[in-house]
Amino acid sequence: MRNLTGLLFAGGLGFMLLAIASGIDFGSPPMRIGEAIQSASPQEVGAANIVTSVVLGYRGIDTLGELAILFAAASAAGLVLGRRHTTTGTQRKGGFVLFHGGALIFPFLLTIGFYIIFHGHLTPGGGFQGGVILAAAFFLPLLARPGARLHHSILSVIEAFAGASFILIGLAALAEGQAFLQPMLNQDTLGALISAGTLPLLYIAVGLKVGAELASLLSNLAQTESEQ
Amino acid sequence: MNNLVLTIALPLLGAFLLPVLMRLSQAIGLWLGPIILGYGCWLLGNLWFSDISLPLSIVIGGFDAPYGINLYLDSLALLFAFAVQLLGLICWPYALNQDTARRQALMLLLVAASTGLALSGDLFNLYVFYELAAVATFGLVAASTTSAAYAATFRYLILSGIGSVLTLLGIAMIYSQTGTLNLAHLAQLAPELLHDRLGLTAYLLILIGIGVKAELFPVNAWVPEIYATASSRLSGFLAGLLSKLALLIILRLLVLIFDQPEAVQIVLILGILGVVSGEFAAWRAKDMRRMLGFSSIGQLGIVFIALSLPDERGLLALLALSLHHLVIKTGLFMLADGWGGSLERLTGAAKRSPVGAALFTLFALSLVGVPPLPGFWAKFTLITELAAQSEPLYLIGLLVFLLATVIETSYLFRIVAKLYSSAGTTTEQPEHQHLPGLSLATASLFGITLLAATVLIAPIGDGLQAIATEAKNAELYIQTVMPVTPGGQL
Known part of the structure; x- marks a missing residue:
């Protein structure tokens, strides 16, 4: 009965969406805000990567909200998983290739992660993407040696201060008498590494927070799993 | 005036820092949350009594609406924002245990x-905050660890996940149109671009998606379980405020964008179904x-x-x-x-806790709508309004509403x-149920x-x-957010 209702619901929804989609003319979306931002953002924000100027400039508070969602998810997972804490290391160690390959690749992952974060205002990428690569770099040793532990206290300190500095940069603009999260500092030459004012700083904060958060979440999961 | 954003930014800042501060010094950590919320109450309360003319729009990031995101503050928004901060303070998880830091951080995020x-004042920004509230709630409910x-x-x-996807789909459809x-910009464009089949579908998707939190009829199956297992303070916050x-979001959408008879009708029908299903289920509930x-x-x-x-x-x-x-x-x-569990165990509880029983009676009387209490006036306004409508559907609404009041009276006064x-019964359970002092x-x-x-x-009332x-x-609303109509190509 329940399956049937589910099937009916899904079928009805699918039919409705198809009927609706047939009414949309593809290929000519109205770009009211999009075009205005495209033409104005290089002068207004000064970031060569227009996506970044939207993510951190025009819609900065959305990004803050996303950071908070990630933090909430990590905290919630910590609440559910965090109780069992005696790692017994019953899992086998990773093989020779994984172990040394991980050690070899670690510095490269760090480099590329930080590169993507630092160049977020110039090229595709940015804090979220770079942060995930950083987290992967720190998680790799855990895969190779299941008994190893990350320093949760250090990670949580990094995470807390990275998140706080994002808000504090926003509040600094407020203290200057401007709007919350308004881009500040000198815009400099479009396309230079040091340009676009506070945007790169915001992305560094995002990258560190995402990296630390995901790394501690992954190691939390790994520890819980290794007990079962 | 830009200070308004502090009521959002400071709780977030507090939530990020709380786990570390709690480890440094428990005293600072414990006081941080209540101080932030208290400051928020003070800030908003000040706004209420100041002579700043409402409504007003505050841009974030310094980009004028509709390019950037703006906060819109009218008396309604101010009232609800104040209620959030105050109720956050009242429903704060004061109880201490090993997860205090995490739970308090999640509560700050929820606030x-x-x-x-x-x-x-931005549709997608609303969605982001809606998601944040949802994720924080998951954590807080799961914190009971049963x-x-x-x-x-x-x-x-x-x-909630299904609801989020539907909402996002609706928002995407609106954006594609x-x-x-x-x-405000949408309100300007809506009569031309959104008052058609596609717009109504988008509205329906958002209504069902947001309706998950508003306990709307077909998507409220989570309600009884969550309220039965979460801590009472959290349930109070969720049922009372979230x-x-x-509902406020749906109201804004209805007033600004989907000002159409069909959009209103579906709300009425779902509302009637919600009343019927909810009240009958409550009548049969044993807990x-x-x-x-x-x-x-x-x-x-x-x-x-009423909406x-x-x-x-x-x-x-x-x-x-x-508000009632x-x-x-x-x-x-x-x-x-203190009174959770089977209703049978409440027999004679008035003796052990006379104040609690008196309060329950008071709340029940007002909920049913006995004259001098505020509940009567709220219900009275609704009845006169419903009776004044000519459409038959509203009369069905009136009938259902009156029936619901009868059922409500029955189950509340049974308790x-x-x-x-x-x-x-002399074989009374030995476990006397006491109300905790703080809750009382x-x-x-x-x-x-x-x-x-x-x-x-x-x-x-005035x-x-x-x-x-x-x-x-x-x-x-439109004039406040965009005093100048955006340029020609818009």
């Missing part, structure tokens, strides 16, 4: 998200918290019926019913803190009778608020009328 929901709580959270997670996300904030959960579904159904009324008096009824339900339901959940019955004090606070509202009913008139004025 920040709820404030954002009350204030934001298997029943996990099961309830899982069901909530699935339903209009190319903008700012509510549901109203979801205090579950009963409150189902009754909350019924009450919100009534609020949805479907066309004019300002209808909005007045909506506001009165929402906020006070009553939060108070009742505080009482349920009152049980509370005051002189325990005839909080519930008394709501009782006093209710009595104060009874005395001050006339000025409160104030709400003014708020309703202001909130119903779509033109004012």
Whole structure:
């Protein structure tokens, strides 16, 4: 009965969406805000990567909200998983290739992660993407040696201060008498590494927070799993 | 004036820092949250009494609407934002255990998200805050760490996830038609671009998606389980406030963008179904918290019926019913803190806790709508408004509403009778159920608020009328957010 209702619901929804989609003319979306931002953002924000100027400039508070969602998810997972804490290391160690390959690749992952974060205002990428690569770099040793532990206290300190500095940069603009999260500092030459004012700083904060958060979440999961 | 954003930014800042601060010094950590929320209350309370002319729009990031994101503050938004901060302070998880830091951080996130929901003037920004509130709620409910709580959270997670996807789909459809996300800009474009089949579908998707939090009829299966397993303080916050904030979003959409008869009709129908299903389920419930959960579904159904009324008096009824339900339901959940479990165990509880029983009776009387209490005026406004409508669907709404009141009376006073019955059964359970002092004090606070509202009913009614008139004025909203019409190519 329940399956049937589910099937009916899904079928009805699918039919409705198809009927609706047939009414949309593809290929000519109205770009009211999009075009205005495209033409104005290089002068207004000064970031060569227009996506970044939207993510951190025009819609900065959305990004803050996303950071908070990630933090909430990590905290919630910590609440559910965090109780069992005696790692017994019953899992086998990773093989020779994984172990040394991980050690070899670690510095490269760090480099590329930080590169993507630092160049977020110039090229595709940015804090979220770079942060995930950083987290992967720190998680790799855990895969190779299941008994190893990350320093949760250090990670949580990094995470807390990275998140706080994002808000504090926003509040600094407020203290200057401007709007919350308004881009500040000198815009400099479009396309230079040091340009676009506070945007790169915001992305560094995002990258560190995402990296630390995901790394501690992954190691939390790994520890819980290794007990079962 | 830009300070308004602090009511969102400071709770977020506090939440990020709390886990570390708590390790450094427990005293600082414990005081951080209440201080931030207290400051938020002070800030918003100051705004209420200052002579700044509302409504006003505050841009974030320094980009004018509709390019950037703006906060929109009218009396309605201010009222709800203040209620969020205050109720966050009242429902704060004061109890200490090993997860205090995490739970308090999540509570701060929930307050920040709820404030954002009350204030934001951008459709996608509303969605982000809505998601944040949802994720924070998952964590807080699962923090009870019983298997029943996990099961309830899982069901909530699935339903809420479906709701989020539907909402996002609706927002995407709106964006594909209009190319903008700012509510005021959308309000300007809607008559031309969104008043068609596609627009209505987008509205329906958002209604169902947001309706998950507003306990709307087909997507409220999570309600009884969550309220039965989560801590009473959290249930009070969710039932009392978060549901109203979801309602506020739907109200804004209806007033600004989907000002069409079909859009209103669907709200009315779903509201009627919610009343019927919720009240009957509450009547059959055997457990205090579950009963409150189902009754909350019924009450919100009534609020949805009020939402479907066309004019300002209808909005007045909506506001009165929402605020009344906020006070009553939060108070009742505080009482349920000690009185959870089977209803049979409440026999003769009035002897052990006379204040609690008196408060329960007071809340029940007002919820049913006995004349001098505020509940009567709220319901009375709704009845006169419904009776004044000519469409037959509204009359069905009226009938269902009256029937619901009868059922409500029946199940609430069954409990009152049980509370005051002189325990005839000698085989009474040895476990006396005591109300924790903190919960009783909080519930008394709501009782006093209710009595104060009874005395001050006339000025409160006038104030709400003014708020309703202001909130119903779509033109004012557009003018406030975008004093200059955006350039030609828009």
